Amino acid sequence: MSPGRSRGRRHPATRPPRLDGARLTAYDVLDGVTSRAAYANLLLPKLLRERPELDERDAAFATQLAYGTLRAQGTLDAVLTGLVSRPLAELDPRVLDLLRLGTYQLIDLRVPSHAAVDTTVDLTRAIVGPGASGLVNAVLRKVAASGDREQWLAALGGDDAHRLALATNHPLWIVDAWRVALGGDAELEPALLADDAAPEVHLVARRMDREQLVGESGGEAGPWSPHAVRLHGGDPGRLASVRSGVAAVQDEGSQLAGLLLARAPLDGRDGAWLDMCAGPGGKAGLLAAVRPEGVRLTAADRAPHRAELVRKALAGEADVEVLAADGREAPWAPGSFDRVLLDAPCTGLGALRRRPEVRWRRTPEDVAPLVELQVELLAGALASVRPGGVVAYVTCSPHTEETIGVVDVAAARDDVEVLPVAPLFPEVPGIERGKYGQLWPHRHGTDAMFMALLRRTR
Numbered sequence: 001m002s003p004g005r006s007r008g009r010r011h012p013a014t015r016p017p018r019l020d021g022a023r024l025t026a027y028d029v030l031d032g033v034t035s036r037a038a039y040a041n042l043l044l045p046k047l048l049r050e051r052p053e054l055d056e057r058d059a060a061f062a063t064q065l066a067y068g069t070l071r072a073q074g075t076l077d078a079v080l081t082g083l084v085s086r087p088l089a090e091l092d093p094r095v096l097d098l099l100r101l102g103t104y105q106l107i108d109l110r111v112p113s114h115a116a117v118d119t120t121v122d123l124t125r126a127i128v129g130p131g132a133s134g135l136v137n138a139v140l141r142k143v144a145a146s147g148d149r150e151q152w153l154a155a156l157g158g159d160d161a162h163r164l165a166l167a168t169n170h171p172l173w174i175v176d177a178w179r180v181a182l183g184g185d186a187e188l189e190p191a192l193l194a195d196d197a198a199p200e201v202h203l204v205a206r207r208m209d210r211e212q213l214v215g216e217s218g219g220e221a222g223p224w225s226p227h228a229v230r231l232h233g234g235d236p237g238r239l240a241s242v243r244s245g246v247a248a249v250q251d252e253g254s255q256l257a258g259l260l261l262a263r264a265p266l267d268g269r270d271g272a273w274l275d276m277c278a279g280p281g282g283k284a285g286l287l288a289a290v291r292p293e294g295v296r297l298t299a300a301d302r303a304p305h306r307a308e309l310v311r312k313a314l315a316g317e318a319d320v321e322v323l324a325a326d327g328r329e330a331p332w333a334p335g336s337f338d339r340v341l342l343d344a345p346c347t348g349l350g351a352l353r354r355r356p357e358v359r360w361r362r363t364p365e366d367v368a369p370l371v372e373l374q375v376e377l378l379a380g381a382l383a384s385v386r387p388g389g390v391v392a393y394v395t396c397s398p399h400t401e402e403t404i405g406v407v408d409v410a411a412a413r414d415d416v417e418v419l420p421v422a423p424l425f426p427e428v429p430g431i432e433r434g435k436y437g438q439l440w441p442h443r444h445g446t447d448a449m450f451m452a453l454l455r456r457t458r
C-alpha cells in the first residue's frame, strides 16, 4: 500500500491486523540487517522475488521504505532518543526497527500520520505482540505531532558538523573523513547529499557494442567510460545482454578504475595482467574484454567463494586463469606480470549509495587494520610486477588513510615512480587528487573511487 492509502483510523485491539505487504517487506529487510547482518541490496530483491503478490508500485514503495529508513537511521534515532524513556539499545530490536520505519514515513516521506502510525502499530502487534504496540503507538504519535524532517532537524540542533551529519544521513566520522578527502568544506554538503541519493544503475558493455546496449536497455551512454550505459529505471536483470554476460551491472567509476590499468603507459613486454583482489569479478570482466589480443589475465582472490564468482564472471573467456590466493603470499613468481590491478579491500565509504546500511555498520576502528592490509597488498602487487611494469591501486573509498596514506608509503620507495592519473582521462574533469585520481558522486555521478598508478623502476 502506498502513502496515503490508509485503511481507516482506529483499530479495536481485538481486530486481527491486515498487514501491508510493502511495509512488511521493508520491515523484514530492516530485521535482516539488524539481526543477521544481512546486506539490504541482496536481501530486498530476494524478498521481492519470493512475494509475487507485491505489484510494481508496492515493490517501489518497499524499496524506498527499506533503503530510506536504513540510510536515515542516525537521524531517526536522534529523534527517537528524545521520545523513548529508555536508551534505544535497551529496546527490543524489533520494536526499534518498527519505530524507525514509522518515524521515517512520518518525517521523511510525510505519509499522513494515521496511515503511518496505524500500519506500524498493526505490524508491531503481528510481529512483536500487543504489549509493544502501545509503546509504538504512543511514540509515533509524538513524532507526528512535532512536524517533518526540517522541523525535527531544527529542533535537534547541534554544531555545524553535527547538523550536516543529520541532514545528509551520515555518521559524524564519515563527514569528517569526506571533509579531509575533499580538502575542506566547499563541496562537502553537495558531496554528502549526492552520496545519500538513490543511485542510478550503470551497465557496462563488455562484449558488445555500447550503442546496441543503449537501444536494448532504453538507457543513455555514460559520460566518462566508453563502455557505460546509465539506466533511469527498470530491472537490469531482465536484459538479455546482462543475462548472457556480454553486459553487466557496474558503476561507471569502477569501469574507469579498470580502464586505468589498461590505459597506463608501458614500455616493453605486455602479455601478462593480474587482478590481485578480483572477487566477485566486475573489473576482471572488463579487463578480459579490453585487453589486447595475446594478453593472459590472471585473477585472484583470497576467499575461495569469491574466486568462484570470478570464475563465473570470466566463463567463456580464453586465456584467463582464476586462483584462490592471498596477494601477500603469492603463489606466482616475483615480477611475473606486466600490469597489476590492486582493487583493495577497503571501508567502502565511497560506495555508500549502493549499500544503505554500511554507513552505520562501519566504525572508525575499521580503518587501521584495513590500512595495514592495504599496505601489505600493495607491497605484494609491486613484487608481482616486473621492473618497468605498472600497478593500479584502487579503492571504493576516498578516506585519506586508505588512499593517499597507503600509496605515499609505496611511492617513497626508491624503485617506485608515481604516474599521474588525470592525463589518462582527459575527458573527465575534476578527477585530480594531486597526482592521483578521485571520482565523486556530486561531480561525476559515480561512486567515490580513488585511483593511483605506480611504476616499478627497477
Ligand SMILES: C[S@@+](CC[C@H](N)C(=O)[O-])C[C@H]1O[C@@H](n2cnc3c(N)ncnc32)[C@H](O)[C@@H]1O
Residues within 6 Å of the ligand: 254, 276, 277, 278, 279, 280, 281, 282, 283, 284, 300, 301, 302, 303, 306, 325, 326, 327, 328, 343, 344, 345, 346, 377
Ligand atoms: C573491493 S573487492 C574487489 C572487487 C573486484 N575487483 C570487482 O571489481 O568485482 C576486494 C576483494 O579483495 C579480496 N581480498 C581481501 N584480502 C585479500 C588478500 N589478502 N589477497 C587477495 N584478495 C583479498 C576480498 O575477498 C574481496 O573480494
